[in-house]
Amino acid sequence: MTRSLRIFYIALFMVTLLALGLWSVRSFLGFTTNADATVLNGRWTKAVETHYDDEFPIKRLGTNLWAALDFKLFNEGRPGVVLGRDQWLYSDEEFHPTVNEELNLQGNYALVEGVRQTLKAKGIQLVMAVVPAKVRLYPEHLGEEKPASIHANLYKDFHQRLAADRIPAPDLLGPLQAAKNAGKQVFLRTDTHWTPEGAEIAANRLAKTITEKYPLSGEPQTFVTEPAEKVIHKGDLRLFLPLDPLFENLMPAQEPLQKRNTVAAEGQPAGDDALFANTEVPVALIGTSYSANPNWNFVGALKQALHSDVVNYAEDGHGPILPMLSYLKSDAFKNSPPQVLIWEFPERYLPVNNEIGDADPQWVAELKQAGARQQNVAINAKSETPDRAQN
Numbered sequence: 001m002t003r004s005l006r007i008f009y010i011a012l013f014m015v016t017l018l019a020l021g022l023w024s025v026r027s028f029l030g031f032t033t034n035a036d037a038t039v040l041n042g043r044w045t046k047a048v049e050t051h052y053d054d055e056f057p058i059k060r061l062g063t064n065l066w067a068a069l070d071f072k073l074f075n076e077g078r079p080g081v082v083l084g085r086d087q088w089l090y091s092d093e094e095f096h097p098t099v100n101e102e103l104n105l106q107g108n109y110a111l112v113e114g115v116r117q118t119l120k121a122k123g124i125q126l127v128m129a130v131v132p133a134k135v136r137l138y139p140e141h142l143g144e145e146k147p148a149s150i151h152a153n154l155y156k157d158f159h160q161r162l163a164a165d166r167i168p169a170p171d172l173l174g175p176l177q178a179a180k181n182a183g184k185q186v187f188l189r190t191d192t193h194w195t196p197e198g199a200e201i202a203a204n205r206l207a208k209t210i211t212e213k214y215p216l217s218g219e220p221q222t223f224v225t226e227p228a229e230k231v232i233h234k235g236d237l238r239l240f241l242p243l244d245p246l247f248e249n250l251m252p253a254q255e256p257l258q259k260r261n262t263v264a265a266e267g268q269p270a271g272d273d274a275l276f277a278n279t280e281v282p283v284a285l286i287g288t289s290y291s292a293n294p295n296w297n298f299v300g301a302l303k304q305a306l307h308s309d310v311v312n313y314a315e316d317g318h319g320p321i322l323p324m325l326s327y328l329k330s331d332a333f334k335n336s337p338p339q340v341l342i343w344e345f346p347e348r349y350l351p352v353n354n355e356i357g358d359a360d361p362q363w364v365a366e367l368k369q370a371g372a373r374q375q376n377v378a379i380n381a382k383s384e385t386p387d388r389a390q391n
Helices: 003-026 043-055 057-074 101-121 154-164 173-181 196-213 236-240 271-277 298-306 321-328 331-335 361-390
Strands: 081-083 089-091 125-131 223-233 255-264 281-286 310-312 338-346
Touching: 089 236, 101 125, 101 154, 101 321, 101 338, 101 361, 125 154, 125 196, 173 196, 196 255, 196 298, 196 338, 223 298, 255 298, 281 298, 281 321, 298 310, 321 331
Parallel strands: 125 338, 281 310, 281 338
Antiparallel strands: 081 089, 223 255
16 A cells, blocks of 8 residues: 555545544534433433434444345334334334243232222222223234234233223223224324323223213312423433434435314313312323323313213333332322222233333232132133032
8 A cells, every 4th residue: 555545545534533523522412411410420421422423424324224224125213113014103012022021911810809908998080091002003014024922912911911800991992993994093093002182082981981980079170281392302212223324215205293282161160270179089080191192182081071080000111010019009099089090901911921010029929819819700700600509
């Protein structure tokens, strides 16, 4: 290699390093840390390192290229997403079998019954809101991948088990399917969750059951739902396709989301004021991001349909079990029990070993044991009935 060529390569290398360095520095525009992150405690330095590592150009380039190859050649994304046709995305939790799925299934069934008994002892009526899987409502957009066999009858089996345990669980699949057939979109195309319209349909069905079977005490309240801002929604399932920013054009298109806002009608005390005015809590809600995320306005739809305030204890990102266990240990449960508690429970969490956080494992095991005992009693009583009839 000649001296001139060596100088050229060195200069090219230095220019490349300089360009990558400037690109990395550019990523710090607008970068902020928490107030407790200081140089002295080391948290600021750690935050800078993490941010630099995430935004390093070569890493981003490699991630985008690999994701693009997977996407175009094999029609695959990262673990967590299943790619359908027509730019539809599904959570892989609705497809894949899990370890010890049958054991998990029976344990979760028993836990639900154990929770019911705990709530009943406090005078609380449990109502289940079983959220059907997105793939159950929109199977026409599936590609070659199909749900595992355990998911085939999961929704129906859950309702049958709840009926055997005498736990009210109005069917949400039927009304959502009817709305879809009428041209309404009830689940988002690139997101795990339902649309605000789908959430409203579910809320109306739940409210109908509660109003008919468990009339709420106290004066009815009027709530009004109004359109809020219209945004371009980045579905959570797009996160499993790390094609942005280099191959954004390959990504499933973002979709519009018309947000909604529910408020107390004029002249009535708003949510918290109403609660403090009356220590009795009529309705509480526990669940997942279907309930916790304000984008879907599920809580607001329930308030309007029930003509009652609803206290929301749902949590984002923890599944349906952990928020319930946390609530049962809370002061709110001890001191302000609701008349009715709605437990929003997506069907796909049934065969999963759900997280319990810092809950005492022995206590959780006792809840399951109590539920399993009650279920065995019900099964035995049912099997003895035909024998008695014959005698």
